[in-house]
Amino acid sequence: TMLDKVDLPRIRFAYHTPAQYQPGDAELDLAAAVLTQGKSSRLYKRLVLDEKLAVDVSAVQDSGSLSSMFLLDVTCTPEADLNRVEAIIDEEVNRLIASGPTAAELEQRKATIELGMLSSLESVLAIADRLNAYQYAFGEPNSFKRDLDRYRNAAPAGVQAAARSYLT
Numbered sequence: 654t655m656l657d658k659v660d661l662p663r664i665r666f667a668y669h670t671p672a673q674y675q676p677g678d679a680e681l682d683l684a685a686a687v688l689t690q691g692k693s694s695r696l697y698k699r700l701v702l703d704e705k706l707a708v709d710v711s712a713v714q715d716s717g718s719l720s721s722m723f724l725l726d727v728t729c730t731p732e733a734d735l736n737r738v739e740a741i742i743d744e745e746v747n748r749l750i751a752s753g754p755t756a757a758e759l760e761q762r763k764a765t766i767e768l769g770m771l772s773s774l775e776s777v778l779a780i781a782d783r784l785n786a787y788q789y790a791f792g793e794p795n796s797f798k799r800d801l802d803r804y805r806n807a808a809p810a811g812v813q814a815a816a817r818s819y820l821t
Contacts, residue, residue: 661708664738666725666746670819673716674790679803680815681723685712686762687754687812688725688745693761695745696727704741706733718790723819746820753813766804770797 671677688696689712700707709728715721725746729738754762774780774797787796 661731662729662733662735664727664729664735664742666742668723668819668821670714670721670723672720673718674800674803677815677818678714678716678721680807680812681714681721681819682716682766683754683759683762683804683807683812684749684816684820685714685723685725686765687749687758688712690762690765695749696725696742699741699745700727700738706730706738706741746816750813750817750820753809753816756809759807759809759812763804763807767801770801770804 670681686694688694689710690697692698692702694710696710696712700710707727707729710726712723712725714723725742727738727742729735774783783797784794787800788794790796791799793799
């Protein structure tokens, strides 16, 4: 715990997770999206809209070639009870572990991730970077569909299993 004089307190949860392109990596990207992406996401709705304890929530599967980190950040309101915020985070993560995402939640997040992946290929430099990354990871630069299929084929049970394995 580090304390300082700041306007808005922030809570960060960090979990060690599998390396990029390994089993569970894409599912944890989807878990992050279910928890914090958009106003209908579980933590945004609960902490920002309903209980007004936070001004922002975000989660990311920060994938690396040897290992990764799942980072969950909550920027709280100045008057928020931080113990209450942590308890809500634990409740929502445990609910994801216990019951997984709904099919509708997952399909919405899959579509958003697919759009992001396609939109990221709008420049020649971005395409070259992606080809290089795929060559390094798979030994085959033409692996965009292989990468995209990790998300397209993800099922609620797979996201739940990845959350159960790593977000504890």
